[in-house]
Amino acid sequence: MPEVVVSIGPHHPALKEPVNFKVVVDGEKIVRLELDLSYNHRGIEKAAEQRDFIRVLPLMERVCGICSHSHSTAFAKGIEELMQIEIPQRAQYIRTIIAELERMHSHLLWLGVAAHVIGFNTLFMWTWRDREAVQDTVEEMSGNRVHYAMNEVGGVRRDLTAAQVTTALERLPNLEERIKKYVDMVNTEETMLIRFRGVGKISREEALRYGTVGPTARASGIDYDIRRDDPYLAYADVPWNVVTDTNGDVYGRTRVRIWEVQESLKIVRYCLENLPEGPIHVPAPKNAPKGEILSRYEAPRGELVHFIRTNGTDKVERVDIRTPTLANWTSVAMCLVNQNLADIPVIVAAIDPCLSCTSRITLLDIHTKKTGVMSLDELIRRNRSRDHGQV
């Protein structure tokens, strides 16, 4: 087979969202990869500059479907810190509960997708069935399965009634037992091991150098977790620990994500059990004082960063959203070289890409005349030149 360009194009069954890989393949081996993002860019940063703090939060939530609470919390906590207002403890706990429930449902969704990508549809059906328990809990608390609209500058918009807390607590044991089953399924199930072990391996140094974040980095042994390094919400006084693994391949990332689901479940149970009393909202001023802040948040896919600058009016001067998937793309491009064509969906799915996070301006599919993309060999060439000490 001569060198062939296979375009795993913007619309492809394996990709939930539009990203374009032009993969140069020799037989089944990948020789070169060109990556083209931003088919789903909606100009959220430009739009955010025209909305006041009440109306900008629903926009922040719609940066991404699966991690909507992450974006609105990162933004809200940044603005609250700029306004120097301290939101009540109960609101912090409610935000933590919703954040961890979102992490659980995002990771379970990812596990199903990873199983589907290797054709193991049974696990796909089972994980998405168990994920319904998390979705029902969140729907009871916030009124919607995806966009929770819980956040508001100065606190939380809906309180958790005692009934909601008890029904949520009742669901956790069954869910915990199911997740326990998935943990040992991932470790023992031969059909997954054969496709995950040793695929898309990144060593610790490489992961650091490419700037990977979140479970992808933790699977290579880097124990970066913003919830512990730069504690926010109620993570400082909740007993939990950061999970890391040393395999660095898709297998390691699967294990890290499932352990994280177990950790999140513990956090949710702890927060539900000792939910402090008190108000859930503090009246926030209309304008934010002049200033800037780097609000960091641990989204399900990794470290999410909102750089917010305010200019004393009621609108934000600039919000620069750097999402975890954008940081992970370099590592995907690197670890795809001379892997098998069949492994592309597995490796791409392993960083759990969230494309609507990565790009933010309006664009529909334009068949690309010129492939103006970051091609891999430039990365390698510069990389090689760097290794020879030439800085």
Add this chain to the structure above:
Amino acid sequence: MTEMSSPEVMTGKMKEFGITEQVRKNRIRITTAPDRVHYAIKTLQAMFGFDRLITISAVDNRTTLELIYHLTGPHRMVVSIAVELPRDLPAIATVSGFLLSAAIYERQIHDLFGIVFTGNPNMNRIMLNEDWPSDEYPLRKDWKPGPDTFYGGIKVKRS
């Protein structure tokens, strides 16, 4: 030798780069001139162990374009290096040579703000679509969507 001293000591040491202030418990902000950025980042990497680039953010404060490099390290401190660039001809040397993850961030800022990063090997489009008019940078404050220009995608009547 990465010095694990307290934030206050670190801020003191970083005075040499430019105006340094400690914003919060673990946040330090440095404003320097464009040509000293490389030197500042490299010393921070070597001396203070800031080995990871969190992100590069860009802000258009009407008179100048500002670039802020955020770095962090195993000691969990975050340093932000701010650089002001002239509005008409914003250019700065790339840092993707020794911070590989900066490649994507620089291309994104180039697309949206028009800041040229000299030396970045692959400066083409990543965020905007191919037939976006090449001289217009949407995230600048003075940019208004031209009523007649077509920016790709579906034709939307701009109210």
Add this chain to the structure above:
Amino acid sequence: MTDPVFGLIYIFIFPGFLFLFAYALVLAFLDRKIAARMQQRVGPPFFQPFADFIKMLGKEVIDPAGVDSGIFDVAPLVALAAVMTAYLYVPIVGNSPLAFQGDLVVVLYLMSLPTLVLFLLGWLSRNIFSAIGGIRSVTQLFIYEVPFFLALLTPALMAGTWSISEIVVWQQKNMWFVFLQPISFIIALIGLQAKLERTPFDIPEAETEIVAGPWTELTGRRLAIMDLTIDVSLVVGSALVAALFLGGPMIPWAVTPAWLEGVIGFFLFLAKTLAVLLVLSSIEVATGRIRIDQLNDIGWKYLAGASIVQVGIVLVMNYLWVYA
């Protein structure tokens, strides 16, 4: 085969093609229903495969640019014809009247024709995904063909005959081959799963990598016929495995009214093919797709090795048996 009317009825109506199509659709439905219930889903209604077939027949046929639509129409028909002729030699109600010495080899050859047709379709449809899919289906064919043939030929070796019907008769006198040659039985099941390109081996049609492989450009009636081919080869494959290893549709003790024996034999045939289907479905549900190079390792190292060992054992047993 004296009376032509009986011959025509045998070929076309009862144990012939009409029954074959109906049973193929029933097996396709059962396969999807079992897989669904194992995943705690409801699964399709019983007429779903039939409804799909009729709907696809009615759909518009799209010819990709620059494709020779003549071959695109004929190829699925060739595949279906091959598999249907293979069906005639498999005993359904007692011995098949068309049996002759060596019909096992003919059946095996006809069963592998659809894979070659898939390769041809993949290569012809000028689309990179189907080209890669076509190459994968042929690579997979080479890998599982050797162990599959060896596993299906060891019963013939022991029974000393090359006709499936006579093998079934031999099994009535002695023991079923599933007990005599368990390794061959397992390899036959795995080989059948690979021939039908079902989940652990659906590498050519890996929808998350290369869209639908050779099936990408098939539309309308071509897709309907190719789907029917796969369902029919599921029936023929499971009937073949049932006949060669589970004793086929014969019962050891003679039953007074002759036609009753045929009826019981038929129900035995149904029961055995359903048992084989249950095994195939649970293999499909319990596993995920493996890569083509992994299949290469497994195929040559384990399957081929095991089947050669099995042939050795059979030769030794023959030798001892002949002199015992």
Add this chain to the structure above:
Amino acid sequence: MSVLREMFENLLSRPITILYPKEKVPIPAAFRGRVAIIDEKCIGCSKCSLVCPAQAITMIEGQREVEFRGKNLARKKRPQIKLFKCIRCGLCERHCPTEAIYLSNELSGSGTDPEVIMV
């Protein structure tokens, strides 16, 4: 293989899917569905139309005698909602002083024409 055991257990147990048209999916109390207005309570302060992020609410003529905190006053305008522009975020419900506008539990349906006015 733990997968096999669970598979065959599932084979014998009832599927988990809710057959939607026959069995109804339980809708929680806090569900944010279609917007609804109680016309008696609305005092026409147009806070909802200001706060709506999707600009789905416009104020139209609507004189009415309304009683608010003991005083009755003549209201001049009342809100009108474009159903398919509404993103059901609930900000109007949050900022309405008299709880006249709220998100009910019914489904709000879907459509493409954003100009459809909810009655």
